[in-house]
Amino acid sequence: MSRRRFEVAPLSIYGTSTIGVYIFTNNTLTIVPMDVPDKVVNSIRDTLGTSVLKASLAKSPLIGIFMVGNDNGVLVPSIVTEDEVNELKKNGLNVSIIRTRYTAIANLILTNNRKTIVSPIIEKEYVGLIRDTLGTEVIVDEVCGTYLVGSIAVANDKGVLLSPEAKDEDVRKVKDYFGLTVNVGTVNRGRSFLRGGLVVNNNGGLVGSDTTGFEIVRIMQVFGGV
Template identity: 25%
Template structure:
């Protein structure tokens, strides 16, 4: 089955969609064929939503098996279809998909997130939360992808960052790209422990790297 797609006619699928072990959130109006592909490959229920009227669901939301984080005072159209508890995150950094990298055991977050925000993330996702960067990049949610089996991160990550991430998540961490060399791997990859889907411009070599990093080989 083809593992590369577009969402909203864009290969930057991580900006438009996000997933956990149980659910994938996509923008309202996503093609049925795309929703079916996501559902089959990730083995999840696919729910169409809008966040504050917008389609960049992947940039604005982040979750794991325990909860979905959304911006403060967010209006979520389609919220009633989401079985997972929803938590609003306080503070000014509200593009949560960009600033939080999480799986079911840990979360790496933007270094400028407030203590209150971190407490909310810990409580909602039920994980250990630490501030950090990947390749010096603060928007860690787009600089990496984390599942319960492994992580793929920006190829500019330093050895000390890699060591820190491996220790935090307790999982192997590999470096790679998506969409023909894009270093912000989270912008072109949606994954959980059951499967993955990459942006349409992702090469065969990149797909091999993704499969190796996330434990699908």
């Protein structure tokens, strides 16, 4: 069976290129807001090679901010509703509610299927739950001089892209920990908060519609081994 080519598709949601705040994906399921048009859903399905679920979290479309995870499990904040959690579980997800004081937990956790970096501002008592749910090794650390480790970096099982604020020591640290290709890059014409404009799994990536060809080439190099 031939290896699937890593695809990257430009996208806008609600007329904005900050698509990462609205979308969560792993390698089998992508979750989008309830009112995303079918045309966009079809593009997401084709690019990421997953099924697509329309849902809400905390009665909000901000799925990419409130959910973080991988193929083993997902974490959501305590502001989600019971019905929302049940819907996720019904669609095959292993869901844990992390009752941290922070709600935008996707900005605070960087993960793939093997490794996870947790922001030092997340309360220590939740690190074990994060480890068990995601099924990964976990370290607690800052990246690029910020606790927003899930905001300034994006990872899949092939590579990690870091904000251009990353110093050589940041690149080296993340490379040593993940054991993968690590590089720096931007989205949406120079934006360094990468996750706001970039959603990736092992099959492909979605980028904000303002992302340039040069930025897309870097994304394909890091995440697709191109």
